[in-house]
Amino acid sequence: MMLTPDEIAEINLLCQFNLGNTQEGLKIHSHDADPNTVAAAERLFARGLISQHDGGYLTSLGLDAAEHSQHLLTILRTSTP
Template structure:
């Protein structure tokens, strides 16, 4: 199943969370991009964040954000190809 625009918006929102602490959440303001507002609502409905406009990650949300942020790192890190062989 390919990523659609809604899933990409949810992944982008998950990438805004600081995984180094559970004491820091996010707030999606009413004047944010509509796709981010809707992504926050969907993540809340899925039980990944604590508030419809952000809040904190739930345990499942933390796991999802870890995967999302790891995937972004993997896909954006240049690979060094060994051409000496």
Template structure:
């Protein structure tokens, strides 16, 4: 298994969510990059977010976003160390 461009785009969307507030969602506008629009749609199909254009994280989506953001923190911390 490898990180495909599609998976990276999904991880980038998950990294945008504010995990400090469950009342804060995202809106992926129709003018966003096509990769972001498609990634949000796939995340919705995987039941990680509530709407095909963003919305809120589901319970599973919150878990995924926590892991994605943790991984990003770990990898970027290693780059700057």
């Protein structure tokens, strides 16, 4: 199963959240942000993973998704073949 470009953009956005401080959110400015990032934020909001269509805070489900995304990225970056 291959990831779609939309899924990659969503995972990239989830990886930008600071898991050490859940009171720290993200603000995506549609006038200067990459259109793929803007669209990813809207999809994550529609799925209930973030609190605002332009970022905001992680919801409970979003926190779970961000933790999994960031853990996977850490594993991929530190594992040796």
